[in-house]
Amino acid sequence: MKKLLFTMAALAAFGLAQAQEETATSGFAKNDVFVSGSLGFRSQKTGDEKINNFNVTPRVGYFVSDNIAVGAQLGFNSGKNTYNANGTMVEVKSTGFEAGAFARYYGTPGRAFSFFGQLSASYNTTKNESQGSESKVNGFSVGLAPGISYFVSDHIAFETTFGILNYSSSKPDANGAESTDTFNLNLNLSNVAFGIIYKF
Numbered sequence: 001m002k003k004l005l006f007t008m009a010a011l012a013a014f015g016l017a018q019a020q021e022e023t024a025t026s027g028f029a030k031n032d033v034f035v036s037g038s039l040g041f042r043s044q045k046t047g048d049e050k051i052n053n054f055n056v057t058p059r060v061g062y063f064v065s066d067n068i069a070v071g072a073q074l075g076f077n078s079g080k081n082t083y084n085a086n087g088t089m090v091e092v093k094s095t096g097f098e099a100g101a102f103a104r105y106y107g108t109p110g111r112a113f114s115f116f117g118q119l120s121a122s123y124n125t126t127k128n129e130s131q132g133s134e135s136k137v138n139g140f141s142v143g144l145a146p147g148i149s150y151f152v153s154d155h156i157a158f159e160t161t162f163g164i165l166n167y168s169s170s171k172p173d174a175n176g177a178e179s180t181d182t183f184n185l186n187l188n189l190s191n192v193a194f195g196i197i198y199k200f
Contacts, residue, residue, distance in 0.1 A: 026151035096126040139170030
C-alpha cells in the first residue's frame with residue numbers, strides 16, 4: 001500500500017511539473033529584447049579622509065537566435081577622494097565613461113532557469129582633477145564570464161555572473177607614459193555580480 005501511494009504521489013508531482021513547464025511563458029526566444037544594468041554607491045570615512053563613488057551602467061540586449069543575444073552598454077562613474085598627504089589635505093575628483101558591447105550564449109533560453117556565457121569588450125576613459133591639475137587615462141578591456149538567469153515572472157529575471165577571465169590595458173594621456181596591461185583569472189565567489197533583467 002505504501003509503495004502504491006508513493007508511486008501515485010511521484011506520478012502526480014511529475015505530471016504537475018510537466019504541466020507547469022508546458023504552460024510557462026518565461027524564458028527567452030529569438031527577437032526578444034531585454035534591458036538591465038547596475039547601479040552602485042560607496043561612501044567611506046576615516047577621520048578627515050573620505051571616499052565617495054557613484055556608478056551607473058545601463059545595458060540593452062537583443063536575441064538574434066533562440067540561444068544567442070548581442071547587446072551594448074554605457075557606463076558613467078564619478079568619485080571624490082580626500083586624503084592626508086604629509087599634513088596637507090588633498091582632494092582628487094574623478095569622472096569616467098565607458099562604452100561596450102557583449103554577446104551571450106544561453107544553454108536553455110526557453111526555460112525559466114538557464115546557464116549562459118558572456119563575452120564582453122569595452123572602451124573607457126577617466127579624468128582625474130586635483131589641485132588645479134588634470135590627467136586622463138584611456139583603456140579597454142575584454143572579458144569572459146559564466147552566469148545564471150532565473151525568471152520570477154514572464155518579464156522579470158534575476159541574473160548572476162561569477163568569476164571572470166579578463167584582459168585590460170590602460171594608458172595615461174601624457175607624453176612618454178607607459179601602458180599598464182593586466183590579465184586576470186578569478187574563478188572563486190569573491191567576484192560575483194547580481195542584476196535584474198526586464199524582457200519586453
